[in-house]
Amino acid sequence: MIRVGIFGVTGYAGYELARWLQRHPKASLVWAVSESAAGKRLAEVVPGPLDLTLLAANQVDWQTVDVIFTGLPHGVAAKTVAEARQNGVKAIDLSADLRLDSPAAYTRWYDHTHPHPELLNAPYGLPELNRAALVDVPTIANPGCYPTSVLLGLAPLLEQGWWQTGQTIIINAASGVSGAGRAPKQHLHFVEAHENYSPYNIGHTHRHVGEIEQELNKLANAAVNTIFAPHLLPTQRGILSTIYVPIQPELDLAQIHALYRERYANEPFVNVLDQGQLASLAHVVHTNDCAVGLTLAQPGMLIVTSAIDNLLKGASGQAIQNMNIMFGLPETTGLR
Amino acid sequence: MIRVGIFGVTGYAGYELARWLQRHPKASLVWAVSESAAGKRLAEVVPGPLDLTLLAANQVDWQTVDVIFTGLPHGVAAKTVAEARQNGVKAIDLSADLRLDSPAAYTRWYDHTHPHPELLNAPYGLPELNRAALVDVPTIANPGCYPTSVLLGLAPLLEQGWWQTGQTIIINAASGVSGAGRAPKQHLHFVEAHENYSPYNIGHTHRHVGEIEQELNKLANAAVNTIFAPHLLPTQRGILSTIYVPIQPELDLAQIHALYRERYANEPFVNVLDQGQLASLAHVVHTNDCAVGLTLAQPGMLIVTSAIDNLLKGASGQAIQNMNIMFGLPETTGLR
Amino acid sequence: MIRVGIFGVTGYAGYELARWLQRHPKASLVWAVSESAAGKRLAEVVPGPLDLTLLAANQVDWQTVDVIFTGLPHGVAAKTVAEARQNGVKAIDLSADLRLDSPAAYTRWYDHTHPHPELLNAPYGLPELNRAALVDVPTIANPGCYPTSVLLGLAPLLEQGWWQTGQTIIINAASGVSGAGRAPKQHLHFVEAHENYSPYNIGHTHRHVGEIEQELNKLANAAVNTIFAPHLLPTQRGILSTIYVPIQPELDLAQIHALYRERYANEPFVNVLDQGQLASLAHVVHTNDCAVGLTLAQPGMLIVTSAIDNLLKGASGQAIQNMNIMFGLPETTGLR
Amino acid sequence: MIRVGIFGVTGYAGYELARWLQRHPKASLVWAVSESAAGKRLAEVVPGPLDLTLLAANQVDWQTVDVIFTGLPHGVAAKTVAEARQNGVKAIDLSADLRLDSPAAYTRWYDHTHPHPELLNAPYGLPELNRAALVDVPTIANPGCYPTSVLLGLAPLLEQGWWQTGQTIIINAASGVSGAGRAPKQHLHFVEAHENYSPYNIGHTHRHVGEIEQELNKLANAAVNTIFAPHLLPTQRGILSTIYVPIQPELDLAQIHALYRERYANEPFVNVLDQGQLASLAHVVHTNDCAVGLTLAQPGMLIVTSAIDNLLKGASGQAIQNMNIMFGLPETTGLR
The missing domain is CATH 3.30.360.10 (Dihydrodipicolinate Reductase; domain 2)
Structure with missing residues (x-):
């Protein structure tokens, strides 16, 4: 069982991810972070079937997960990915922070200096174009919608x-x-x-x-x-x-x-x-x-x-597809 | 020609009012107030055909209008109506400030003391139930939707x-x-x-x-x-x-x-x-x-x-109907 | 693996059912009937991911399925359920044909005589109220939305x-x-x-x-x-x-x-x-x-x-829940 | 007062036209035709404020109107326009029947021979491009949306x-x-x-x-x-x-x-x-x-x-604008 953490679970992509992980037979959501709603139950923030207690970023236990998904604003996401790497945890980033190939390109399009340019070597996670580069890697840049x-x-x-x-x-x-x-x-x-x-x-x-x-x-x-x-x-x-x-x-x-x-x-x-x-x-x-x-x-x-679907193939579904590849599972696992 | 001013024109009811006044053959919008957008053109704030420059409340010239409509939050509206009365201008209030019959009822439902209890004698402007009381009066409480x-x-x-x-x-x-x-x-x-x-x-x-x-x-x-x-x-x-x-x-x-x-x-x-x-x-x-x-x-x-329609019979259309009665016009003028 | 047939798959409930059966680990859709679109592929009729060839009712092979779902008009559904029973196939009926307790009640509300009153002994498939009656039965009346x-x-x-x-x-x-x-x-x-x-x-x-x-x-x-x-x-x-x-x-x-x-x-x-x-x-x-x-x-x-959700707990989700009970599976199987 | 008849009033454009004619100070709807709903009241067919009795095409009295609007399918519209002309009534056609310049072009795009090619000399009623050609003419081709x-x-x-x-x-x-x-x-x-x-x-x-x-x-x-x-x-x-x-x-x-x-x-x-x-x-x-x-x-x-708005500038509003020009009224009459 792949143990999963989500950062930014109250955003639309983060929530969709949590919802589909419920269906995934080989992955399990261990904890979920929401800075704005830490301490609340997810069902209090988003009406629906998911009801786990939300954590602040500084409350997470990195030992309990194998991979994180980051549904965070650009700039913030890279810092969280960097922290995951320091803790030996893999990361699939749904923001734009890992997608561009050079710090210069990042600065041009996102108007600030990249906080962790060393992360820009993450492979671009569009499996249909780039599948071989995604197996067993520590980080994946999940593409934009x-x-x-x-x-x-x-x-x-x-x-x-x-x-x-x-x-x-x-x-x-x-x-x-x-x-x-x-x-x-x-x-x-x-x-x-x-x-x-x-x-x-x-x-x-x-x-x-x-x-x-x-x-x-x-x-x-x-x-x-x-x-x-x-x-x-x-x-x-x-x-x-x-x-x-x-x-x-x-x-x-x-x-x-x-x-x-x-x-x-x-x-x-x-x-x-x-x-x-x-x-x-x-x-x-x-x-x-x-x-x-x-x-x-x-x-x-x-x-x-x-x-x-911008929230699935354009975000969370593709992120699960990337997770499946990253961990050697059949690519469609949990995605029907 | 009835000369009209609107307070709160960027709200949905205020805008709808301005839109229908364009069609009214006997009334004309002289100025419109928006505290949050004073100095801007209305078309910059609300996409559409209306393009007049918005005023702050303290910029209005009371001498240029015969009647105002107040599409303002409760509490604020009463103060504006009071100012209109001091300047000899009639007022039709789309907020709840003139609707209840007693200061006590107002406090019970709106959680604060009424700033101008003397205004609570305004007639309740539902013409089908109360038409006779609306002719030639200085103020009308426009009903809730x-x-x-x-x-x-x-x-x-x-x-x-x-x-x-x-x-x-x-x-x-x-x-x-x-x-x-x-x-x-x-x-x-x-x-x-x-x-x-x-x-x-x-x-x-x-x-x-x-x-x-x-x-x-x-x-x-x-x-x-x-x-x-x-x-x-x-x-x-x-x-x-x-x-x-x-x-x-x-x-x-x-x-x-x-x-x-x-x-x-x-x-x-x-x-x-x-x-x-x-x-x-x-x-x-x-x-x-x-x-x-x-x-x-x-x-x-x-x-x-x-x-x-909550914005017409429930707000701005009814307000124009009330204006028509207040000024002795046929009740359907400008409302088809 | 439970082998499933669907009658009326191009209706909204029938399609939703087919969609969720894709996710079910213990059931598999063998064939699907649509009288109006027999011979076409489902993807030609309903845009989306399901792409099987549709059959006419008289083309089905009853030996290949364990249970059918009927998403058919009232009156028609009962005849199909009766045919399934003659062939030893279980049936979960999403129409109103099995829900009422007496032929007289059926006639009162549906304006025609029940074609198979012997089917009215099917249990009412609202598991939260009636779970014990649903285990291992040949037919279930799926409740209305x-x-x-x-x-x-x-x-x-x-x-x-x-x-x-x-x-x-x-x-x-x-x-x-x-x-x-x-x-x-x-x-x-x-x-x-x-x-x-x-x-x-x-x-x-x-x-x-x-x-x-x-x-x-x-x-x-x-x-x-x-x-x-x-x-x-x-x-x-x-x-x-x-x-x-x-x-x-x-x-x-x-x-x-x-x-x-x-x-x-x-x-x-x-x-x-x-x-x-x-x-x-x-x-x-x-x-x-x-x-x-x-x-x-x-x-x-x-x-x-x-x-x-009228298509899930109000129709197809509940039907799968009923199938799970009918066949002794954990009730939530395939429904997350 | 311009006396108006509408053919096809239960269509979206025809209804919108009737609705805006209510506001027009110089035009008045005399009768309206709906083949499919002749004899019914309009309010029975379209929920809303318009309540006149609908006629069949063969019931209209051509003497009572100055101009008709045709909101009819192509092919049918031309025949109605021809009939109006025979009766000395002007026509503004909202279908495609008068828009193309040649019978050959019409046949190419509409797959049948034009029933009244002599009507193709109607001016194209886009006032901003073609205003001068629209004054006092007997027919106008109202442009497509x-x-x-x-x-x-x-x-x-x-x-x-x-x-x-x-x-x-x-x-x-x-x-x-x-x-x-x-x-x-x-x-x-x-x-x-x-x-x-x-x-x-x-x-x-x-x-x-x-x-x-x-x-x-x-x-x-x-x-x-x-x-x-x-x-x-x-x-x-x-x-x-x-x-x-x-x-x-x-x-x-x-x-x-x-x-x-x-x-x-x-x-x-x-x-x-x-x-x-x-x-x-x-x-x-x-x-x-x-x-x-x-x-x-x-x-x-x-x-x-x-x-x-496809129903206004793209159909009925433009048709009224064309009527205003055709009859020498200020172009914005009834269109605010």
Whole structure:
């Protein structure tokens, strides 16, 4: 039995993680930390079936766990991961703190110096692209939600070299409100977000651009330029990225569809839809799946629709998938 | 042209008021106050078509308006109304500050001493019950949202003496989230309120109980005991009260329906539905109407369903209706 | 491994059942029937992770399953259960066909003669009230969604005799739209149901009244009169019953709370909330739990708030719980 | 007083039109047609404040109206417009039947021969682009909802020649569910559409592509190639188009913003947002406005966000605006 601790369990991703660990036959939640609610029972803070007493960070006993998950703000997360390592405990970080490859990139996108640059060597935990690097490692950088949807939607094409090198890839993305976190804010008020749909940080400014382009560059083995336009959806969860990719003009849809089907043939969590089908939130919410649809808009222009549940494949489900790999379990354990 | 000022224009009721005043052919918004956003343009604070510069309370010129509307927290509202009166300006108060008949009742339900008890002689502005008292007065207490739905749903029955005196009336009510105000709070976060439905302050504790029972007592000319159970609905707006009333057992539905139809025959904003129809939010949202449905559950037990838009008939629409009466205009002016 | 067949898998309850069976370590879905979509793959009909080929009813091989679940319209379900019995296969029926105790009651509430009255001896599958009767039986009547919320909310009080015999119990209930089924209808159109909240079949007319009163009578060992007022909520799922119960006037809340806590102390799926807490949909959606809150409105009047997920504890989760009991498995198997 | 008839009043656009005509000081609804509900009262079919008796098409008296609005399916609408013309009644058509310039284009996009090609000379009723052509005419083609958002979002740029001729413009659009019509369909069921977000007809296949490119070509005086990707949003109403436009690389945002502000300076219903602001549904729902936001993603790539209420500026509000122009009224009459 893998013994697990969670930091930040009252956040949406932390809570989802605790909920799914209940179903995991080989892992067990030993304790959970919430700085803001330490001493309370979880059921007092989040209505629902989970009812353990929350700890403050300085109350945890590192000897009782094998791995921690950190659902903490960037900057804070790295310090907790560092402490886990000092105590010989593995860590899967759901924040952005381990994702970028260099301290400079981190500073550019997160506006402060990385507190533990030595942690940036953690492998990027997108199993479908990077599985071999995740086995038995001490730390894993759990990918961002938007990047997961984009990278799984584009990987086969870029690996194969079928996109038009040098052309801009336009990513029009939309996320449910849980992606914006649990802290109350004006624009997250029910009355403001309901019956609304609003773009934010569009262009090349959202923090996930750094992560997306870093990983796309590796897939393409070239510099990939993106435009990234996220929108806030009036849903609790789910991400859909509608991606406009300039491709080699001679490619037809059947070829591309075959490429995706083959690339993901053995991936339990990637669902390449039939030709003619488009990915939607309904395909994926409350699952760890990524659904991918392919549309040839005109010769040379492919539209990829890629959907995930931002709290599962975009956060906690993927974190459990990474834990399974890290500890040598079958990858789907506890994720159905 | 009636010259209007609004205090608290960035709240949901204040904004709705400003929006409908745009449509009013005989009234014009001169200035609007928002303490928290003074100096900004309204369109910067609330996305939408209204674009005037917001004032602080101490910047207003009282000479330029004939009447103010106060969409302010209780306690604060009374002070603003008092200032208006000192400046010879009429006031329609959307808070609870003018609604209760005695300082003692106010203290009981609002936990502090009334700052201006002399203002408690303002008439209760529910035109369908109290029209004559509203003409040409200096101040009007605009009713609460829940009380409006309950009082219009029960008035014919209680006036006629057809309820079972001494028996408890059970009011199961539900309101859209705008009823809880615009300040961000955890339980109003989109993710918490969406796909949720939750009771709060049920029993005999919600502040509107004092107002409801005060006015029911007048209608019945007797002490009316209620149980009041409000619930938060995952909608932006709308209130439905489902009211269980013990009545004289010999009454049949046709008699009761005829009574309601007759009582409200000349009321432009009360829609007594056909027999067999039930009131719903869809009947009333974005209108100043109250829809009333009548169901005889069994002999001696009537179920009244009474629906309003909490921001219109439950707040700003009713306030404009009151302004129309106060200034001698046809009551429906600007309210279609 | 329990081998399972589902009839009606494209309905909301049938699909939810198939989804949760994926997580069940001791049961496996062998085939699934959909008359309307026979020959198609399930993923073509319902977007999501389930992808098996659907059968017509006359294509099933009864030898390959141990138990079937019937998510079919009333009238049809009984015929399928009868066929299962002829083939020596157990059946858990999610329709109303096995729930009522007499053919006469069935005819009264469902407007047609029961096609297989011999099936009405199936035990009523609410494990918390009736567990002993469910072990190793050939058929189980899975309870209705509203009845489950009401019966669990009232059982301790009625068993203990603490209600006011002869007084009417008022049940104000609200359900998410999945409770109305998957067939497209005007009032279930997104635009009609969203931002709406509407009562229907209120009084003593909804078909669940027969089932509710039949089971309440057994609990109370007396005739229980109810008023039942269901409402359609703008949510996908969830039921909240707000129940107004006249009780012995000398009882205080602490006594009642202790009674409920003791009664449900060993029940894994009933969550008696702390004093002061009220049940909401957020407590239970996507779980098999029933959350119960207790409020003493005034001496002699208790308000019970009882929440379930209509698709889980109100249908498919309870059906799996019943299967677990029927086959001697721990009751929570596959339900976390 | 302009005397108005409506065909198709029980559809979402027809009903919205009737609702706003209530507010119009110079127009009055004389009769309304609904083939499916002829003989019923409107309030029986659509819950709400409108209560007139519905006619069948063959019952209307053409002498009693000056103008009709047709909210009918394509193909049917043209026949009704033709009949109006034979009776000397003006017509504003909300269907697609008058929008395309040639019978061939109509056949290509709507799959059948145009029943009255002589009606295709009706002017395209987007007042901000085409006002002069609308005065005193007998018929107006009311634009589609998506085209309105796109054309107002792009007009200044294309008129000025600042886009990159020959480059593809990518339009990622999203619409509330009322855009799909009132007939119940599986994918419009509340449970399917809620918590969902789904692309449909993406690429170059949606029928509005013909209309969009026809009008863009006129603005640009060149052939404009678009990719158009609509999505279904879980809202009742509202459209947001996020448009990716290759522009001259030397242009900066201030220049573009100044161009838009100048172009629309006198337009009462176009709201060019401040630099840095992005258009959202909240800016426009329940108004006749179009909100336009401008973002320079990188040199040579502009993102235009353009929002309207699909039922108002995208249908009925624009139809009233067109009526105002047609009859020489101030354009904003009845539209605040």
